[in-house]
Amino acid sequence: MSELKWWETATIYQIYPRSFQDSNGDGIGDLPGISSRLEYIANLGVDAVWISPFYKSPQNDFGYDVSDYYEVNPEYGSLADFDNLLLGAHKLGLKVMIDIVPAHCSSEHPWFIESRKSKENDKADWFHWADPLPDGTAPTNWLSFFGGRAWTWEPRRQQYYLHNFLPSQPNLNFANKQVRHALKDVAKFWFDRGVDGFRLDAVHTINADRPPYIDNLPNPHYKVGPFPKDQQPFFRQLHDTAQLNQPAIQEFIQELRLVADAYDGNRFLMGELDSDNDNAIEVSKNFTASGRLHSTYNFDFLEWKGLDVSGIKAVINKAVDEFNGTGNISFAFSNHDVPRVATRQLTALKLHKGQAEAMQLMLLKLSVSLIGSTCIFQGEELGLEDVQDIPIDEMKDPWGIEFAPEFLGRDTCRTPMVWDSTESHCGFSTGNKTWLPISRNHFKMAALEAANKPKSIYCQFSEFLKWRKKQPAMISANDMTKPWGGEREIIFERRADKQNIRCMFDFYTLTAEFKEV
Ligand code: GLC
Ligand code: CA
Numbered sequence: 001m002s003e004l005k006w007w008e009t010a011t012i013y014q015i016y017p018r019s020f021q022d023s024n025g026d027g028i029g030d031l032p033g034i035s036s037r038l039e040y041i042a043n044l045g046v047d048a049v050w051i052s053p054f055y056k057s058p059q060n061d062f063g064y065d066v067s068d069y070y071e072v073n074p075e076y077g078s079l080a081d082f083d084n085l086l087l088g089a090h091k092l093g094l095k096v097m098i099d100i101v102p103a104h105c106s107s108e109h110p111w112f113i114e115s116r117k118s119k120e121n122d123k124a125d126w127f128h129w130a131d132p133l134p135d136g137t138a139p140t141n142w143l144s145f146f147g148g149r150a151w152t153w154e155p156r157r158q159q160y161y162l163h164n165f166l167p168s169q170p171n172l173n174f175a176n177k178q179v180r181h182a183l184k185d186v187a188k189f190w191f192d193r194g195v196d197g198f199r200l201d202a203v204h205t206i207n208a209d210r211p212p213y214i215d216n217l218p219n220p221h222y223k224v225g226p227f228p229k230d231q232q233p234f235f236r237q238l239h240d241t242a243q244l245n246q247p248a249i250q251e252f253i254q255e256l257r258l259v260a261d262a263y264d265g266n267r268f269l270m271g272e273l274d275s276d277n278d279n280a281i282e283v284s285k286n287f288t289a290s291g292r293l294h295s296t297y298n299f300d301f302l303e304w305k306g307l308d309v310s311g312i313k314a315v316i317n318k319a320v321d322e323f324n325g326t327g328n329i330s331f332a333f334s335n336h337d338v339p340r341v342a343t344r345q346l347t348a349l350k351l352h353k354g355q356a357e358a359m360q361l362m363l364l365k366l367s368v369s370l371i372g373s374t375c376i377f378q379g380e381e382l383g384l385e386d387v388q389d390i391p392i393d394e395m396k397d398p399w400g401i402e403f404a405p406e407f408l409g410r411d412t413c414r415t416p417m418v419w420d421s422t423e424s425h426c427g428f429s430t431g432n433k434t435w436l437p438i439s440r441n442h443f444k445m446a447a448l449e450a451a452n453k454p455k456s457i458y459c460q461f462s463e464f465l466k467w468r469k470k471q472p473a474m475i476s477a478n479d480m481t482k483p484w485g486g487e488r489e490i491i492f493e494r495r496a497d498k499q500n501i502r503c504m505f506d507f508y509t510l511t512a513e514f515k516e517v
Contacts, residue, residue, distance in 0.1 A: 006095060007197060007268035007294060008327025009475045010047040010373040011465060016336045017054045017076055018062060019416045019436065020378060022429035029416065029428070031077035035085045037419075038092055040451060044381055044458065045465030048095035050199050052336060054082070058108050060168045060398060062414075063099075064201060065106040069186040086194050095196035097268065102183045102252070103205040104169040111182075112170050116154050116161070126179055127170050128162035129154075130211045140213045142243045143234045147402040150243065162213075164205040164243070166398055174208040180252050184259050191260070197268030199297060200256075203287070204273040208248030216242045221277050228407035229304050240276045245283060253292045270330050270373075272297040281318045281329075288328040295373060301333045306348025309488050309507050316370065316483045316492065327478045329372035333363055334380050340413045343386035349507060357383045358510035361457045365464055365512045369494065369503045371478040378417055381458045382450050386412045387439040396436060411436055418442040420449065467514075473499040493517065 021033030031054060041049060053063030056071040063073070072078050089096045105111060115123040130139040130151070138151035138160050144167075151160040152167040162171040172179050187198065216237040224231055239245070253271070260267040271293045275283040284296035300315040301307065307315070323329045334341045341363060342356045351359055360383040367374045390411050392404050400409020415436045419427025421443045425434055450456035468474045477496040485491040488507035493500050504513045 004327060004476060004478065005268075005294075006047060006266065007270070007373055008478060010095070011045070011368050012048045012050050012097065012330070012373055012375045013041050013044065013046040014332075014335060014375050014377045015041075015049055015051045016378060016414060017051055019414050019428075021417065021419070022431065022434070025429060025431035026075065027425075027429050027431040027434040028075050030075065031072065031081040031085050035081070035088050038085075038088050038094065040447060042092035042094055043451065043462065045462045045469070046094070046376070048097055048196065049089060050097040050375060051099065053099045053101060053201075058106055058168070060106070060166055062396070064101050065104075065108075065166065065169050066101050067106040067108040067110075069100075069105075070189060083193065090194070095268075096194075097197040097199055097270070098190060098195050099201055100183075100186060100190070100198045101201040102172070103202050103207070104163065104165065104171045107168040107170055111172075115170075116157050118157060119159070125176050126173055128173050128207060128209065128213075129157065129159045130162075130213060131159055139211065140242070141215045141237070142213075143216075143237065145234055146399045147232065147234075162207065164202070164207075171205070171207050174206050174248060174252050175210055180255055183252070184256060187256060187259050191263055191267055196266065197270065200269060200271040200293070202273070203249060203253065203271040203293075204245045204275065204283070206249045206252060207243075207246065208251070209246065214242045219276065225305075227305050228403065232403065232407070238276050240279075240283075245273070245275055250286070250289075250292060253287065257291055257293070268295070269293045270295045270297050274299045281315075281322050284329065285322055288326075293328075295328045295330045297330045297332065297375065301331055301367070302335065302338050303348075304338055304344070306344040306346075308348055308350075309490065311348075312366075313483050313485075313490055316490070319370065319372075320480060320482050320492075323371060323478075324480060325371075325478055327372050330375055331367050331370055331372060332375040332377070333367055334377035334413070335375065336377065336414055337410050338413065339388075340377075340384055340386040341380060342383045343388070351510075355510055356385065357457060361460055362505055362507075362510050362512050364457070364461050366490065366503075366505050368465065368468060369474065369492075369512075369514075371480050371494075377413070381461055382418070382442075382445045382447055383457050384418075384442055384445055385439070387415045387437075387441075388412050389439075390415075390437060394437060415439055415442070418446045421446045471499065471501055472496040473501040 018029045020029040021037050023032040054076040055066045056068035056073045057063050111123050115126045142150035144150045163169050219238045222236045280299045287293050287296050397409035397411045416428040416434050450458040473494040473496040479495040481493045483490050483492040490505045493502050500517050502515045502517045
C-alpha cells in the first residue's frame with residue numbers, strides 16, 4: 001500500500017483571522033496574533049491550520065473580496081508577519097493552508113477598475129459583461145447568494161456585470177486565458193513562500209460563460225421551510241444548469257493542479273463547493289477526478305438547520321458510496337458561514353443545554369473518524385455557542401444585514417475567541433472595543449483555561465487526536481464500512497491491513513467508543 005499524503009487524513013484547524021487574536025489593541029485579530037497562539041493549536045494535536053483570507057481587501061465580505069492577492073491587509077499585518085507565522089507553524093509541525101478566492105475579486109481591485117471603464121481596455125474581457133435585454137433589464141434571471149440580482153448595471157461601460165455574491169465582488173471571466181494565468185500566478189506566489197495548500201473558495205461559482213447567458217430554471221423541489229434561510233428567493237432556482245457548477249470550471253482546476261504538482265508533491269488543493277438540492281457529494285466526484293482537485297470541502301454536515309441522527313448517517317452513507325478508499329473528501333461540522341454546532345446541532349438532535357459539551361466532543365470525534373480530512377472551526381474545541389443576540393446596529397455581515405431580523409447571517413459564529421476570563425475582552429484584545437462583541441456566555445469557556453482542565457473538550461479531544469494518530473486503521477488506509485445502528489446510534493468500522501476499529505457513537509448517552517475488532 002502506498003503511503004497516504006498528509007492531507008488525506010488531516011485534521012485541519014480553521015482560523016478566522018479577524019476573530020482569533022488581536023495583537024495591537026485595535027479590536028481586530030491579526031497575523032502576529034495567530035503566531036502567538038500557535039502552540040495552543042499544535043497542542044490540540046491537529047495536523048494543519050487553514051487561515052481564512054487576510055489579503056488586502058475593503059472587507060465588504062471580510063476578506064472574500066480581495067483587492068490585492070499579493071498583499072496582506074494592513075489591519076492584519078504584513079508579508080513579513082505572514083512569513084513569520086509560516087515559520088512558527090512549520091516549526092511546530094503544523095501545515096499551513098490559506099484561502100484563495102479565485103471566482104471573484106473586489107470591485108476595488110485594479111483589474112475591475114480598469115475593466116469597467118470601457119469595452120476596449122486591456123482588462124475589458126476579464127469580467128462577465130453583458131448588454132441589457134431590449135427592455136433594459138438584466139441579461140438573465142440569476143440571483144445573488146446574498147440577496148438581489150446577480151447582475152449590476154455599470155454606467156461607465158453601459159453594461160451589466162455578474163456577481164454571485166455582493167455587487168462589490170464581480171465574477172472573473174475564466175474563459176479568458178489571462179485571467180486563469182493571473183490566478184495561477186497568485187497560487188505560485190504563495191506556494192513559493194511555503195504554504196502547504198489552499199482552500200479554494202466557492203469554486204462552483206467560477207464562470208467561463210460568454211453571452212448569451214441562459215436563465216436558471218425554477219427549482220421543483222423548492223418549498224417554503226420553517227427556516228428564514230429557506231425563504232430566500234435564491235433557493236427557488238436551480239443553478240447547476242446555468243449559473244453555477246459549469247463544466248468549464250474544470251479547465252482552470254486542471255491547470256491549477258499542474259501548478260501544485262510542479263512543487264514537491266505535497267501541496268494540497270481543497271475546493272469549496274456546493275450544488276442544488278444537497279447534491280454536493282455527487283458533484284464532488286467530478287471535481288476530484290484524476291488531475292483535478294485533491295479534495296473537496298463538503299457541505300453536507302454544514303446544513304444550516306443541523307442534522308438529526310438519520311441525516312448524519314445518510315451523509316456518511318453517501319460519502320462511503322462515493323469516496324471510500326480515497327482521501328478526496330473533507331468534512332466540516334462548522335465554519336465561518338453557518339451557526340455554531342453547539343447551538344445548531346443541539347436543536348437538530350433535540351438535546352438540552354446541559355448536553356451541549358458532550359455532544360460537541362462526540363461530534364468532533366465522529367468527524368475525525370471518517371475517511372478523508374476534517375476541518376474544525378476555531379472555538380469548536382471549546383464548545384462555543386452561537387451568538388444570536390448581537391444588536392442589529394452592531395451586525396457586520398452584509399448577508400445578515402440584508403435579511404435581519406428574521407435571518408441573522410454569519411456574525412453569530414464569527415465573534416472573537418475567548419482566551420481567558422479575567423479581562424474585559426477575554427484575552428482577545430487589549431483595546432476598548434472589539435469588531436464584533438464578545439458573548440458573556442463564552443467567558444466561562446476560555447481557551448487557555450480549557451487547555452489546562454483535563455475534563456474539558458479541548459483536553460479530551462486532544463487526547464483523542466493523539467490516540468487516533470497511532471491507530472493504523474484510522475490513519476493509514478481510507479477504508480470504512482457503511483454506518484449502521486439503531487435510531488440514536490451510529491456505528492462503522494475503519495479498516496487497515498492489520499487493524500480494524502469499530503467506532504460507536506451513542507446519541508442517548510452522547511459518548512463515543514472505539515474498539516479493535
Ligand atoms: C465562501 C466563503 C464565504 C464567502 C463566499 C464568497 O462561501 O466561505 O464566507 O462569503 O464564499 O466569497
Ligand atoms: Ca489587531
